[in-house]
């Protein structure tokens with residue numbers, strides 16, 4: 279079983295088991311972490327699933343498409359390592375991924 | 384009527400509750416955020432936090448009854464602390480069980496991944512020109528006449544054409560669908576207690592979708608149906624045709640009544656709240672804020688449902704496997720614990736407004752929300768472009784403060800059956 283590490287806005291870290299095929303947003307959301315608002319349910323329309331990637335396979339940063347880039351363009355807290363985690367589709371390769379939930383806009 | 388008497392009425396069949404479901408839900412709320420409907424042996428949630436907990440727990444709460452409703456009795460006798468196997472065997476006895484909104488677990492994740500692939504911002508944007516032109520055309524036509532029946536003459540054809548154009552339904556077939564939908568039974572009908580949700584129009588649409596999809600496999604175009612035929616699941620396997628047919632039909636149908644009714648609901652606020660119409664005309668950037676507050680106060684979905692598949696909890700409350708739970712969106716979105724004492728009032732730019740639950744939350748969150756918002760914003764702008772004032776026919780609907788409306792006879796859909804609107808050029 280693969281797992282990822284998620285740090286919430288208070289700095290608290292949780293270990294979350296992941297299912298290949300789901301998105302990182304779905305995994306975090308289903309774990310009940312209240313900081314993962316994900317208001318649009320993963321259709322790349324709200325940016326409330328913004329995370330910083332702390333440690334990850336290379337492919338995570340290179341996987342961003344234009345829609346995500348445009349939406350993140352309007353986010354003040356965007357950094358080099360920003361991603362909208364509803365756009366990250368998980369595979370076994372993501373085992374050990376570490377992310378921090380970005381501050382609320 | 385006392386709160387006690389009101390709360391004892393039957394939400395799923397009583398035509399009087401249609402007029403003001405909020406009063407009924409307030410009466411229920413006085414019993415606590417989760418209450419029991421004895422007649423149906425189910426729970427009904429009116430509390431925001433409690434509902435959120437259920438929406439965000441798809442492991443313990445199945446969506447199998449989200450169309451059948453919480454009132455629909457289980458087709459089996461639940462046994463023990465985990466009924467997932469019993470449910471798997473009886474799934475096909477739930478109306479709508481083959482629609483994505485009723486799927487659970489891995490099957491849902493797979494099909495939902497197809498939706499996120501095709502319902503992208505880029506694709507919606509590409510349809511904006513069509514949406515704009517069609518909104519202008521429809522609005523100019525009715526404004527020239529000075530009045531119209533908003534629901535059947537504008538709202539319904541408008542939303543049908545837009546989703547049809549997005550999917551790639553040929554223009555000559557669009558009218559056929561419109562007619563079948565208009566003639567069909569509403570979803571969650573209070574007049575058909577034994578089968579409140581009927582799949583006849585859905586099946587009609589599905590037959591056509593099957594033809595289109597088979598055609599697109601041979602003759603690909605740039606439309607959404609073509610993209611569905613070319614899509615695969617995250618594990619690389621291909622969806623079979625029947626899955627794509629069901630999904631296309633659902634995408635077509637899911638936003639018909641809901642989006643169309645949202646326009647009528649929004650008009651009631653625009654016309655009846657003193658000063659609001661002029662405020663919005665003066666500053667069009669306020670229109671999206673108005674829509675969000677209307678979605679909260681008067682969203683077009685009043686209720687959905689879940690089924691506890693194993694013993695679980697909501698807050699401190701023990702929920703045994705087999706419990707049916709109604710999520711009363713119309714009540715949840717007015718919970719004073721979340722929204723404050725003015726929860727029943729219209730307030731532009733309400734703090735944290737975007738957290739309302741008109742589109743649900745969690746894995747089944749409405750995928751069409753961006754489309755629904757864009758549609759309604761576009762057509763309201765078109766009405767403002769071509770009129771100086773919008774009002775209602777007082778001979779039909781009465782005066783402000785004592786309006787009379789006929790509502791869709793549905794326990795799911797909140798919206799007007801008809802709305803007679805008048806325009807000043």
Ligand code: HEM
Pocket residue numbers: 446449483484485495498546633634635637638639641642645682683684687688740741742743744746747748749750751752754755
């Ligand atoms: C104002 C208009 C609309 C409202 C109020 C609305 C409401 C909802 C709600 C509350 C749900 C979640 C149900 C649940 O959790 O049990 C939902 C799901 C869904 N809606 Fe909408 N909807 C609207 C428009 C649309 C449109 C225009 C489309 C697409 C064309 C659409 C497509 C869907 C789909 C595909 C789902 C199922 C998602 C899933 O199960 O994963 N909706 N809608």
Ligand code: FES
Pocket residue numbers: 303316317318319320321322323324325326327362363364365
């Ligand atoms: S959940 Fe809305 S953009 Fe990711």
